[in-house]
Amino acid sequence: MKNKPDNKKQMNRRGFMKAATAGMAGLATQGCVNNINWDRFFQSHFKEMDKEELKSTLAKLEKEYSAKYGREFVVKATAPMEGTLFGYGLDLSRCIGCRRCVYACVGENNQSRDPQIHWISVMRTKMGDKWADLENSTRYYDPALVPEEGYFYMPIGCQMCEQSACVKVCPTGATWKEPDGIVVVDYDWCIGCRYCMAACPYGARHFNLAEPDIPKDEINTNTHYLGNRPRPKGVVEKCTFCIQRTREGKYPACAEICPVGARKFGNLLDPESEMRYLLEHKRVFRLKEDLNTQPKFYYFF
Amino acid sequence: MVPIPARVARSALYAALACLLALSFPSAWGQDEEELVPSKDHPGYFVNPDGEIVDEFGLLLRLFEHESVCVRCHYEKEKYEKLVLDWDKSKHSKNKVTCEKCHGGNPKGANVGEAKNVETTNFQVINTPLDKLEKDLVPQAAFKYCGQCHGIKFRDWSFGIHGKRTGYWNGEKEYWVCILCHNPHNPKFQKLEPKPAPIPPSKLALRKKDEK
Numbered sequence: 001m002k003n004k005p006d007n008k009k010q011m012n013r014r015g016f017m018k019a020a021t022a023g024m025a026g027l028a029t030q031g032c033v034n035n036i037n038w039d040r041f042f043q044s045h046f047k048e049m050d051k052e053e054l055k056s057t058l059a060k061l062e063k064e065y066s067a068k069y070g071r072e073f074v075v076k077a078t079a080p081m082e083g084t085l086f087g088y089g090l091d092l093s094r095c096i097g098c099r100r101c102v103y104a105c106v107g108e109n110n111q112s113r114d115p116q117i118h119w120i121s122v123m124r125t126k127m128g129d130k131w132a133d134l135e136n137s138t139r140y141y142d143p144a145l146v147p148e149e150g151y152f153y154m155p156i157g158c159q160m161c162e163q164s165a166c167v168k169v170c171p172t173g174a175t176w177k178e179p180d181g182i183v184v185v186d187y188d189w190c191i192g193c194r195y196c197m198a199a200c201p202y203g204a205r206h207f208n209l210a211e212p213d214i215p216k217d218e219i220n221t222n223t224h225y226l227g228n229r230p231r232p233k234g235v236v237e238k239c240t241f242c243i244q245r246t247r248e249g250k251y252p253a254c255a256e257i258c259p260v261g262a263r264k265f266g267n268l269l270d271p272e273s274e275m276r277y278l279l280e281h282k283r284v285f286r287l288k289e290d291l292n293t294q295p296k297f298y299y300f301f
Numbered sequence: 302m303v304p305i306p307a308r309v310a311r312s313a314l315y316a317a318l319a320c321l322l323a324l325s326f327p328s329a330w331g332q333d334e335e336e337l338v339p340s341k342d343h344p345g346y347f348v349n350p351d352g353e354i355v356d357e358f359g360l361l362l363r364l365f366e367h368e369s370v371c372v373r374c375h376y377e378k379e380k381y382e383k384l385v386l387d388w389d390k391s392k393h394s395k396n397k398v399t400c401e402k403c404h405g406g407n408p409k410g411a412n413v414g415e416a417k418n419v420e421t422t423n424f425q426v427i428n429t430p431l432d433k434l435e436k437d438l439v440p441q442a443a444f445k446y447c448g449q450c451h452g453i454k455f456r457d458w459s460f461g462i463h464g465k466r467t468g469y470w471n472g473e474k475e476y477w478v479c480i481l482c483h484n485p486h487n488p489k490f491q492k493l494e495p496k497p498a499p500i501p502p503s504k505l506a507l508r509k510k511d512e513k
Contacts, residue, residue, distance in 0.1 A: 261465030
């Protein structure tokens, strides 16, 4: 399958850009937009780029990040594998709420440490409480040891919806669903309007309120254009199933770290995969199924 | 710090407990001590008034219920005392999953040679380090020690649902064997310290340079 750009959306973006640039000119005279990267500003949409433009864009980014962090960066644009549709499984009877996944994700995906961004939230709920809307749950629990008697834990990240509300509301086409099912964000096209954050029923999207702060010695230099490359201030980001890892066949970082083995990942189109076994043999459910978002993130017992 | 041998530490603990008990129930304590009679079947141990086998401090040892030379002899070896006490507390001990169920051997053997006769009792010394275990032997090892009783867990494990796999979702994987997560002598999964909670939005202060 080809990555066909969605023409209607492109038009919107173009129109929007015209209006926006006119506005910018006004602002620029007041000195508010002194660090605009004009090259980046006129860059094509990721899906429209030809081989040459993609190559030069990636090279430009590598140079920029390497200079900023003083380390050699790789920015890939690994394409989806033929015949894959990614799915994720999470065993609620096993999760103990230890948050190892949260911090493995932060490290792998270059989330800002300050202000703090966590793509995964682990929600704790009292057994017997109404939990499906997560309103009685907290992410700020802090006991000496987990699991605690009488509670269960539920990590939540991007649910990779087939009917993604976030994609539908994006005015610039900066976020879309890839053929392997991963919902991605192009940080160079995101204008930070945060409509997607309002639309997402799972609270899975996060906004860079300030320039992200990541210690130079902790930055992951192995990056993907649509994934964990360093983000600027003012854009939205979210879980990408570790696109830089999974498109090369590796498990996501959260699944690798999980000490209880609660996290499962695989290709939904492969009848031999762990995911398919799980769907056929376990009691699975998806969060807020009634909204018809059709997540590819399955919880099971 | 010089490590205190477990036995000494225990003696101290029980001595302290004994003092407390003696203070609160002086007469009862005196009585108990009188009633501990040396055990005929288990030299070095005692029988309490209820006919239970206890050690010199009156501590009940469930491990003697199993009448196993493996348990006895290993409990007496400093090096393995913890292993046996761990096992004694576990569900395995309560459910009669004794040493020989996993290791083979003859728990009624008259001496070590008889107990661990490799030819006649299929005694297994599980001493192949896990990282040296050949990949295709891993499922066998998991089956042998755990899977033969935990059938459903083993089935889930062999499809990658219970336990964990690392490496490549579409290729070469490492299969985590049961004992990487479960101590075979104390299999209940141990609690962990959680990583720090996220910072609540109310405390999410923006850094200085962005404030202006």
